[in-house]
Amino acid sequence: KELQEIKKEISDLSRNHSTVQEKGVQFKEQIHEGFRHLDEIVNTLAKHEKEASQLTSRIKSLSDKEKHMDSTKELSKQLGEIKASIKRAKTSFTPETGSVFVRLFLGQVNVKHYREFEKFRLKQEYEKFKKKTNPQFILFVVLLLLYPHSSFITTSWQIWLLYYYVTLALRENILLVNGSAIKPWWIIHHYLSIAGSLTNLLWPFSPAFSHFLPQVTYFSGAQGLVQILTNRYQQGRLYKLVAMGKANIIDVTGESEGWNDDPGWTPSALFLLPFLLFVQFFQLYNSFSFFAYAYTNEFKVEWQVLACGLIFLLLGVGNLTTTMTTYYQKWTS
Amino acid sequence: KELQEIKKEISDLSRNHSTVQEKGVQFKEQIHEGFRHLDEIVNTLAKHEKEASQLTSRIKSLSDKEKHMDSTKELSKQLGEIKASIKRAKTSFTPETGSVFVRLFLGQVNVKHYREFEKFRLKQEYEKFKKKTNPQFILFVVLLLLYPHSSFITTSWQIWLLYYYVTLALRENILLVNGSAIKPWWIIHHYLSIAGSLTNLLWPFSPAFSHFLPQVTYFSGAQGLVQILTNRYQQGRLYKLVAMGKANIIDVTGESEGWNDDPGWTPSALFLLPFLLFVQFFQLYNSFSFFAYAYTNEFKVEWQVLACGLIFLLLGVGNLTTTMTTYYQKWTS
Ligand SMILES: CC(C)(COP(=O)(O)OP(=O)(O)OC[C@H]1O[C@@H](n2cnc3c(N)ncnc32)[C@H](O)[C@@H]1OP(=O)(O)O)[C@@H](O)C(=O)NCCC(=O)NCCS
Ligand SMILES: CC(C)(COP(=O)(O)OP(=O)(O)OC[C@H]1O[C@@H](n2cnc3c(N)ncnc32)[C@H](O)[C@@H]1OP(=O)(O)O)[C@@H](O)C(=O)NCCC(=O)NCCS
Structure with missing residues (x-):
């Protein structure tokens, strides 16, 4: 039977x-x-x-x-x-293939999604990635402080940064195509950071390099800590979106796990501001240091010194002006 | 009016x-x-x-x-x-998110396409990418031969290779999810190549490094030339698919430009074989050289020497066995 x-x-x-x-x-x-x-x-x-x-x-x-x-x-x-x-x-x-940057990595294929929940997923994955990698960022800074003379650690750090900024820029470009209001500057910011990592990778372990390593390490430490704050802020915004039911994803798929976790305390935009300004002025100060070094050495310096000076200058000025406009828009609306 | x-x-x-x-x-x-x-x-x-x-x-x-x-x-x-x-x-x-490698770069998002023509596009873009980058590959080899002592050129070359292998591995993983019959080994092959580039980036300009640079440069030159041949071969296969109407993409979109260009002379699989074998034995020979160097120096060598020896060994053995099985399958079917 x-x-x-x-x-x-x-x-x-x-x-x-x-x-x-x-x-x-x-x-x-x-x-x-x-x-x-x-x-x-x-x-x-x-x-x-x-x-x-x-x-x-x-x-x-x-x-x-x-x-x-x-x-x-x-x-x-x-x-x-x-x-x-x-x-x-x-x-x-x-349908869009994203910017040249996306095409460099994925080729000319459509990266626009037509399901709301997929779009939301992109954003969620983006913030999750930042959250997961922040501790790695800090860990590298600690290692750099402990072993400032290890070329292995400094090079690993630059390669890791290259990976980090490349994937951020990739994801942001895809987010942009999918309706995010992210300002183009933040993507350019990551392109500049990629240029910075490349400059560092191409910089032999010279006296000038060693001269600047401590300062750049302190800067990265400050940046890492502030990134943790901004990431929490963005997670808070995402959580609010879900809670207000604006992101109507959950009912579509039944998959809600991990998408409406209360992130706990999240800083307000106003709270963030002094920290952001601190990092951005630090960038301008870095730029000044590189150029001052070049000046006192009568510009007989490696090209990397000038490149770093220029990159930090662009980062500082761009970040400051974009942050200012963002806050101005927030307050006037 | x-x-x-x-x-x-x-x-x-x-x-x-x-x-x-x-x-x-x-x-x-x-x-x-x-x-x-x-x-x-x-x-x-x-x-x-x-x-x-x-x-x-x-x-x-x-x-x-x-x-x-x-x-x-x-x-x-x-x-x-x-x-x-x-x-x-x-x-x-x-829906699939691809392997861990894809997730590292794009996050956990679906990379499966449901339109036939998009799938075909992925493949076409993949082969087009290889075609476009082959001359760059050769150019770098020429620069390395001309300026063997420039750390700028060797480092740029390693960074370029890193980019090259990362995007190949990304695209191949996405192809795999979209029904390509590509053997997993070819993807592993590119992961190993990424590991090789990283090893080289982490290798200071030491005597051992300089010792191996010429040999590795000659090898890359040979590889670059053979890649041009295999790329032509794959383009020929793609062209045949379109010509036989198996890839019914064109009628779907009306977009046929560039998709049915006759690639001209393309080598047959049999013609390719000796060239592939040459490169693959060259890989085994490289592996042998690295290990022999370590042996004669009583293994008091930088770890990069052993890592390179191991990577070339795995590449040579894996490529040889996979190529053999592929040809065996071709002849018996
Ligand atoms: C100032 C700041 C807190 C404002 O954030 P905000 O309130 O989200 O700003 P907006 O309302 O203009 O955001 C619009 C969109 O851009 C995104 N966005 C804003 N700033 C971003 C940034 N720096 N990186 C990536 N995405 C950003 C937001 O998530 C939002 O996306 P959505 O449309 O998909 O929801 C934010 O821009 C920021 O952190 N800037 C400082 C970055 C910096 O200086 N970094 C270097 C030192 S760590
Ligand atoms: C041996 C060889 C020519 C056979 O190619 P083939 O006839 O396309 O082999 P298959 O029929 O098994 O191909 C199945 C699929 O895998 C793909 N493929 C095969 N070898 C590949 C490789 N090395 N890299 C990427 N994709 C490959 C094919 O394009 C095909 O894709 P599809 O299903 O999307 O159409 C090819 O595998 C090859 O070039 N191998 C040597 C690679 C090598 O050793 N490189 C190092 C020295 S340059």
């Missing part, structure tokens, strides 16, 4: 499995169909964009009298709104 | 744009729906897999007499087929 039963269950399984296979074929057709619609939408949007700019120039070439009529102004405004809407639709639909 | 016409066209555009927006909403719903089906399919497959293995153990625990009946054997066979089919369905449907 057991044998009979097994037989029956196998044939049931076989039947059910065929049903799933059919569903699989249907799914592929559905997706295929869906993306064909996407192609249509993208093409139509491009057409509309062209029409809109033709209309704009036609309005421009009206006679001065006509241009100043209220109805014309009204039309201009309407057209502006349509244009803005087309642009928004384009960003949310057109 | 012009004004009237503009007004009319703007209101037309506005209406058309609303239609596209509706289509956009529909598309999102469609995709959403599609992926909900996918979730269902994936869950059902997991359930079926469990049922199938329970049935297998029930068959195993039948009495010996029953087990040897023809009908039981028939059942076992049927079950085996179902299991294989479930497994195939799982690989084609279950």
